[in-house]
Amino acid sequence: MIERSTVGVTAPQGYRASGVHCGIRNHKPDLALVVSDVPAAAAAVYTRNVVMAAPLLYDRAVLERTGGRARAIVVNSGVANACTGEQGDRAAEWMAVETARLLGVPADEVLVGSTGVIGAQLPLDRLAEGLPLAVERLSVEGGPAAARAILTTDTHIKETVQWVEGPEGTVTLGGMAKGSGMIHPDLATTLAFVTTDAAVPVDRLQPMLRRAADRSFNRITVDGDTSTNDMIVVLANGAAEVGVGPSGEAGFEAALTAVLTFLAREVARDGEGATRLITVRVTGAVTEADALAVARTISSSPLVKTAIHGADANWGRVVAAAGRSGVAVRGERMRLSLGGIEVLAPGYASDFSEGEATHRLSQNEVEIHLDLGLGEAEAVTWTCDLTSRYIDINAGYRT
Amino acid sequence: MIERSTVGVTAPQGYRASGVHCGIRNHKPDLALVVSDVPAAAAAVYTRNVVMAAPLLYDRAVLERTGGRARAIVVNSGVANACTGEQGDRAAEWMAVETARLLGVPADEVLVGSTGVIGAQLPLDRLAEGLPLAVERLSVEGGPAAARAILTTDTHIKETVQWVEGPEGTVTLGGMAKGSGMIHPDLATTLAFVTTDAAVPVDRLQPMLRRAADRSFNRITVDGDTSTNDMIVVLANGAAEVGVGPSGEAGFEAALTAVLTFLAREVARDGEGATRLITVRVTGAVTEADALAVARTISSSPLVKTAIHGADANWGRVVAAAGRSGVAVRGERMRLSLGGIEVLAPGYASDFSEGEATHRLSQNEVEIHLDLGLGEAEAVTWTCDLTSRYIDINAGYRT
Numbered sequence: 167m168i169e170r171s172t173v174g175v176t177a178p179q180g181y182r183a184s185g186v187h188c189g190i191r192n193h194k195p196d197l198a199l200v201v202s203d204v205p206a207a208a209a210a211v212y213t214r215n216v217v218m219a220a221p222l223l224y225d226r227a228v229l230e231r232t233g234g235r236a237r238a239i240v241v242n243s244g245v246a247n248a249c250t251g252e253q254g255d256r257a258a259e260w261m262a263v264e265t266a267r268l269l270g271v272p273a274d275e276v277l278v279g280s281t282g283v284i285g286a287q288l289p290l291d292r293l294a295e296g297l298p299l300a301v302e303r304l305s306v307e308g309g310p311a312a313a314r315a316i317l318t319t320d321t322h323i324k325e326t327v328q329w330v331e332g333p334e335g336t337v338t339l340g341g342m343a344k345g346s347g348m349i350h351p352d353l354a355t356t357l358a359f360v361t362t363d364a365a366v367p368v369d370r371l372q373p374m375l376r377r378a379a380d381r382s383f384n385r386i387t388v389d390g391d392t393s394t395n396d397m398i399v400v401l402a403n404g405a406a407e408v409g410v411g412p413s414g415e416a417g418f419e420a421a422l423t424a425v426l427t428f429l430a431r432e433v434a435r436d437g438e439g440a441t442r443l444i445t446v447r448v449t450g451a452v453t454e455a456d457a458l459a460v461a462r463t464i465s466s467s468p469l470v471k472t473a474i475h476g477a478d479a480n481w482g483r484v485v486a487a488a489g490r491s492g493v494a495v496r497g498e499r500m501r502l503s504l505g506g507i508e509v510l511a512p513g514y515a516s517d518f519s520e521g522e523a524t525h526r527l528s529q530n531e532v533e534i535h536l537d538l539g540l541g542e543a544e545a546v547t548w549t550c551d552l553t554s555r556y557i558d559i560n561a562g563y564r565t
Numbered sequence: 566m567i568e569r570s571t572v573g574v575t576a577p578q579g580y581r582a583s584g585v586h587c588g589i590r591n592h593k594p595d596l597a598l599v600v601s602d603v604p605a606a607a608a609a610v611y612t613r614n615v616v617m618a619a620p621l622l623y624d625r626a627v628l629e630r631t632g633g634r635a636r637a638i639v640v641n642s643g644v645a646n647a648c649t650g651e652q653g654d655r656a657a658e659w660m661a662v663e664t665a666r667l668l669g670v671p672a673d674e675v676l677v678g679s680t681g682v683i684g685a686q687l688p689l690d691r692l693a694e695g696l697p698l699a700v701e702r703l704s705v706e707g708g709p710a711a712a713r714a715i716l717t718t719d720t721h722i723k724e725t726v727q728w729v730e731g732p733e734g735t736v737t738l739g740g741m742a743k744g745s746g747m748i749h750p751d752l753a754t755t756l757a758f759v760t761t762d763a764a765v766p767v768d769r770l771q772p773m774l775r776r777a778a779d780r781s782f783n784r785i786t787v788d789g790d791t792s793t794n795d796m797i798v799v800l801a802n803g804a805a806e807v808g809v810g811p812s813g814e815a816g817f818e819a820a821l822t823a824v825l826t827f828l829a830r831e832v833a834r835d836g837e838g839a840t841r842l843i844t845v846r847v848t849g850a851v852t853e854a855d856a857l858a859v860a861r862t863i864s865s866s867p868l869v870k871t872a873i874h875g876a877d878a879n880w881g882r883v884v885a886a887a888g889r890s891g892v893a894v895r896g897e898r899m900r901l902s903l904g905g906i907e908v909l910a911p912g913y914a915s916d917f918s919e920g921e922a923t924h925r926l927s928q929n930e931v932e933i934h935l936d937l938g939l940g941e942a943e944a945v946t947w948t949c950d951l952t953s954r955y956i957d958i959n960a961g962y963r964t
Contacts, residue, residue: 215885254913468867472955490614
């Protein structure tokens with residue numbers, strides 16, 4: 167398979183990456199490395215699960231110490247290094263320090279990430295074998311290999327690129343992410359890594375990341391579970407020699423939001439066992455917070471998700487989910503479209519072709535559009551259908 | 566099948582019941598009637614879903630008007646009469662008034678309930694045929710038939726009986742309930758009906774019901790969805806000529822709680838597609854509210870529920886669920902047992918026989934016991950495993 171170097175985390179200037187197999191997982195790439203040629207401004211958001219995995223605790227402490235500077239991110243899949251106690255803390259540190267030694271950079275310029283089974287210890291012997299290989303394989307074509315090595319139950323790699331044209335020139339953003347269970351907004355969900363060759367000071371980058379994550383990864387759900395290992399990291403190395411000043415910030419933040427939104431949608435689309443990406447659009451709310459609460463409740467409803475899986479225009483489940491969202495909705499004001507077909511009008515009027523609805527709901531992408539009929543605010547979230555395959559995957563994931 | 570009249574809602578003195586097929590559902594009983602010989606004190610709790618079904622709105626208004634007095638409850642399955650607008654409101658009222666006419670009792674002494682598909686209108690012509698039959702079939706042996714007629718996707722009837730011995734004599738409580746999807750605590754979940762021949766004034770009965778529901782039906786979850794039709798009604802007709810005075814209230818409330826807990830556990834056990842009843846016991850919390858929040862989050866986790874389905878001692882998922890509960894837990898303090906086997910000790914120490922754990926987790930009932938190691942408070946909730954059958958049922962329920 168030939169993949170272009172113009173995609174993913176090596177699309178911006180001054181980044182190399184690799185993905186190798188070191189033996190944590192069976193026959194699958196399990197170790198990813200992304201390296202900037204020079205130290206980069208580094209911003210990060212973490213899971214809100216109070217049981218936080220060792221690599222996140224390590225990264226948070228390192229970024230506090232350095233004031234938000236990093237050059238490399240090393241990530242393993244297969245073992246989450248969560249709930250692993252002091253041994254796990256030492257393993258995360260060792261992974262960073264050993265990678266830094268091999269790269270010849272200061273130890274505190276390497277961040278670490280892990281994803282996989284909770285409670286298992288990292289096999290340091292395998293990492294010790296794999297890390298030199300990962301360093302050796304670093305290249306500007308390595309983005310897709312890194313994107314592959316961070317996956318767990320995902321069925322495809324998730325990467326994207328965005329360009330921002332500004333008065334000073336063009337900057338590039340690249341991103342990769344992984345899913346695909348324990349996904350729920352509470353948080354920065356899942357693992358996602360974004361690189362850019364823009365020069366952005368970290369005190370501007372961090373709030374931009376926070377806002378962009380809130381509009382993207384914080385608006386997807388697969389199963390309502392929030393992982394111990396979720397993290398998004400952005401590196402801005404300035405290699406394009408194009409600064410993002412106050413006038414360019416809006417454009418840069420829009421591009422960052424686009425990168426994260428693309429990745430978040432891909433994570434939802436590839437949710438464990440999923441066959442359809444579901445976009446939930448709630449309009450006509452009094453406030454955006456209300457719209458978001460309703461959209462999130464609909465996105466989280468297993469009954470809505472199974473109905474969409476069955477291509478069944480079971481609009482009552484959408485209305486019922488809205489009703490338990492905590493928002494003072496009025497059922498008789500609602501207007502609902504499924505896959506572009508209006509199935510409910512105000513006053514509980516419902517008259518549509520079941521056959522046509524089934525056809526529309528059988529597509530790979532389905533929009534649920536609920537107008538609450540109460541105001542002007544709106545919000546969008548993404549989720550996937552719930553299938554038997556989700557059960558199969560998770561009834562036997564660890565063993 | 567021969568069933569004793571000593572079970573269910575006709576076990577207390579002075580009640581008759583019936584369950585018949587009137588044609589709302591295909592080839593299944595779909596109309597239940599429970600009648601007290603005399604007007605009874607009536608207490609009720611309702612779903613907290615703000616989209617409330619027509620029969621609940623009707624009952625709430627009637628009970629406010631009468632000050633909590635009723636003689637009969639008529640319930641159909643197959644159609645929820647929710648999201649049905651004014652036509653649905655009129656149908657609920659018609660169902661009560663017509664039943665009262667056939668019984669020869671005042672209209673405002675009949676309560677109504679419905680369960681089934683949301684958004685469909687009640688077929689009044691079929692009810693008009695079925696109601697006379699339901700009245701004709703009323704008998705003291707009719708409890709199990711009524712319990713059967715209120716079911717939807719349930720696989721077995723749910724009924725129970727409790728006796729309370731007091732200084733004045735013995736009173737009996739009988740109960741029936743139905744599940745088995747859209748079950749989540751937020752609320753009085755699902756439909757449950759309790760009869761008693763005790764004499765309890767409604768101003769004492771209502772708070773007892775509220776507390777008992779909070780300890781039983783508000784502690785189960787099947788899928789996190791809260792129905793539009795959930796309701797629990799208690800009738801106390803005094804036929805035993807035994808009053809429940811202040812000294813007997815604790816015993817009566819304990820019996821009421823036992824009835825509702827039994828029924829709630831049966832609803833969880835018979836959750837859609839379920840093969841195992843899961844009891845989640847959280848101890849060592851600082852407050853009971855903390856313990857309950859952690860227990861509810863574990864009960865709601867699809868990853869925990871699928872792991873138990875797979876008989877997989879995947880303890881990390883339990884710890885991760887506790888971590889996202891909103892409670893300030895400390896992973897390294899936790900002690901966890903699954904099916905009676907300790908799989909995690911404080912300091913993330915984990916050493917157990919996978920084979921033995923798999924054996925224990927393959928039973929019909931499984932206890933998850935998480936000790937938070939932080940205090941003395943505890944709470945218990947119930948749920949079921951999550952299986953492919955849940956998906957099959959709900960991807961095609963409406964059609």
